[in-house]
Amino acid sequence: MQVDQTSARRTLRRGKEKVPKHLKRGVNEKGMDSFIKRVLRIPLDKPFEEAYFTHRLWMFFRETKKTEQDIHRIFKQIREKMKQRITLKKKSDPGKFAVPCLWKGIEFACALCDTCSTVNILPKTIADHLGLKIKPSEDSFTFVD
CATH class of the missing domain: 1.10.10 (Arc Repressor Mutant, subunit A)
Incomplete structure (x- = not known):
């Protein structure tokens, strides 16, 4: 076979x-x-x-x-x-950052507290009232909500 x-x-x-x-x-x-x-x-x-x-x-x-x-x-x-990932928790709003202030004999009832983390903007009328000299800034700011 x-x-x-x-x-x-x-x-x-x-x-x-x-x-x-x-x-x-x-x-x-x-x-x-x-x-x-x-x-x-x-x-x-x-x-x-x-x-x-x-x-x-x-x-x-x-x-x-x-x-x-x-x-x-x-x-x-x-x-x-x-x-x-680390998730950040939102802190509660402290409310008002305004404190009474006396500067060069002029009293401001609600002056903003400087926390060194923000840009402080001073109105021109108050700067004139305090006798401060203002010069233009090179920076531009954008404010968000």
């Missing part, structure tokens, strides 16, 4: 997994930045399973080859970075 040598050597090859063309592209930077911003807005106590649908995280990767497990891994990495 003879065994066919050619058939014994034949190996079967698997073809590549067929992926639709619209799923072949990777994640672009703009989409990833948007995803990170969206994840940063989600409260830390909300789990991935809930956030995935309520915050529409699936939308960022709908035309890519990323799976839900990949999205979950990226979500966890961003969450770990969030937990390491």
Whole structure:
């Protein structure tokens, strides 16, 4: 009995997994930045399973080859970075920084207190009243609310 040598050597090859063309592209930077911003807005106590649908995280990767497990891994990495950040607590408003002041014999009932962290602006009329010489400044200031 003879065994066919050619058939014994034949190996079967698997073809590549067929992926639709619209799923072949990777994640672009703009989409990833948007995803990170969206994840940063989600409260830390909300789990991935809930956030995935309520915050529409699936939308960022709908035309890519990323799976839900990949999205979950990226979500966890961003969450770990969030937990390491230091969040500053807002201090309560002290109210009024005005104190009574006497300068060169002139009394000011509500003078601003200088905390050395702000720019103090003195009205020209008060400067004239105090006899101060004023020269123009090279600086420009923008005030925000």
